[in-house]
Amino acid sequence: MANKESVLSTLPKDLPLDFLRTITNNFSADHIIGTGGFGTVYKGIMPDKQLIAVKKLAENAPLARDKAFTNEVQNMMALRNDNIVKLLGYCHEGQKKVVQNNGRYIVADVFESLLCYEYLPVxxxxxxxxxxxxxxxxxxxxxxxxxxxxxxxxxxxxxxxxxxxxxxxxxxxxxxxxxxxxxxxxxxxxxxxxxxxxxxxxxxxxxxxxxxxxxxxxxxxxxxxxxxxxxxxxxxxxxxxxxxxxxxxxxxxxxxxxxxxxxxxxxxxxxxxxxxxxxxxxxxxxxxxxxxxxxxxxxxxxxxxxxxxxxxxx
Missing domain, CATH: 1.10.510.10 (Transferase(Phosphotransferase) domain 1)
Structure with missing residues (x-):
């Protein structure tokens, strides 16, 4: 069992975006396991084949994305109970992208907010x-x-x-x-x-x-x-x-x-x-x-x- 958890247990709680891209095959459609008002959940396959669920928060969520992200991280990181889903890690990372603004193209920091949970197959x-x-x-x-x-x-x-x-x-x-x-x-x-x-x-x-x-x-x-x-x-x-x-x-x-x-x-x-x-x-x-x-x-x-x-x- 210790072996099975090894990769996950060595990871920091604040996970790099590139790592989450890799384990979800760049957030591909065939990794999607659920969608809802707050975003899309992908199956992440760790290097040792252990599975985790990666939720990518939507920009148009019913609550501002930053607020929803803060709520989940602050309220869930310390929770340990058999009947509460375990939050394993998170990512809030900005990358420079070319975006359109008032008809002009500009370079801006675009942030992605992601949450990683235990994977529940049923x-x-x-x-x-x-x-x-x-x-x-x-x-x-x-x-x-x-x-x-x-x-x-x-x-x-x-x-x-x-x-x-x-x-x-x-x-x-x-x-x-x-x-x-x-x-x-x-x-x-x-x-x-x-x-x-x-x-x-x-x-x-x-x-x-x-x-x-x-x-x-x-x-x-x-x-x-x-x-x-x-x-x-x-x-x-x-x-x-x-x-x-x-x-x-x-x-x-x-x-x-x-x-x-x-x-x-x-x-x-x-x-x-x-x-x-x-x-x-x-x-x-x-x-x-x-x-x-x-x-x-x-x-x-x-x-x-x-x-x-x-x-x-x-």
Whole structure:
């Protein structure tokens, strides 16, 4: 194992751009493993064949590229938790390029911002739940839900608010252990701070808490709202798909509330034993509590973890 990690362990955290170009075959299309609002993720093949994921930040990201880069590096470099993606290194390097400016060609420093993470071959929860046939057994779904909650508990104790929890930002390792990824929108709060306000609301439609969406209020409960939708989607296997120009998940939530009765759960999971069926019911109940409109009515992440571990009454 020491051999396998040798090249990576000898590298500086601040990686040269030329090295990242080499391991991604000059950011070639056949190395792309994912794309999103913040940029493109490439598979990097190290000299000893170990794989890493290299995210090249987009210039037109929903948050200024420098801000997203600073957020990820500052908020993630020291994080070590089984349910958080490991940030292995970064690169912010300028190179002189000829660019057009007001009709004239000039030589300017053009900066590239890149982030390097552990490589997770199974891909995102989104891909595994909703893209292709999903026959994920209940015990795997429950393990994923518990893992996401444990990762969020770790973040909220710092306190870091993730601000963009959704199936695309949960990555799975070969043991189906979930890892929270993409900290481009994350906020590090001061120890005494529990809430903040912003005019600049950015995030993913269908997962944004209403108080943040309509009033710009940010708090740990913003993440709890998104977590509730993640728990509901993972439990039911149904996708939260907000309508065009409709940022709220209200329709999806109302539908789940109406349809997912005890009888429906039993018919949906006929092969489950009584204990497993109870887990499904508890997950739907917790998920629906997390998406209440009044943020103060949502459970804390500590309470959610306790309930999932069976340490308190449901």
């Amino acid at each position: 891909g995102s929860l989104q891909k595994n739940l909703f893209e292709g046939p999903s026959n994920m057994p209940w015990h795997t779904r429950f393990k994923i839900i518990k893992g996401i909650c444990n990762g969020l508990l770790f973040l909220h104790r710092i306190p870091i608010i993730h601000m963009d929890l959704k199936p695309e930002n949960i990555l799975l390792d070969h043991n189906m252990t979930p890892k929270i990824a993409d900290f481009g929108l994350s906020r590090l709060f001061g120890q005494e701070q529990t809430r903040a306000n912003t005019q600049n609301v950015v995030g993913s439609y269908g997962y944004i808490a209403p108080e943040y969406l309509y009033r710009g209020e940010i708090s740990a409960q913003s993440d709890i709202y998104s977590l509730g939708l993640l728990i509901i989607e993972t439990t039911t296997g149904e996708k939260n798909q907000p309508k065009q120009n409709e940022p709220s998940a209200r329709g999806f939530i109302d539908q789940v509330q109406k349809i997912w009765t005890d009888g429906h759960i039993a018919s949906k999971y006929p092969q489950l034993n009584p204990n497993d069926l109870l887990e499904v019911k508890v997950c739907i109940k917790i998920g629906l509590e997390c998406v209440q409109i009044d943020r103060k009515s949502r459970p804390s992440i500590e309470k959610i973890v306790e309930r999932l571990d069976g340490r308190c009454a449901n």
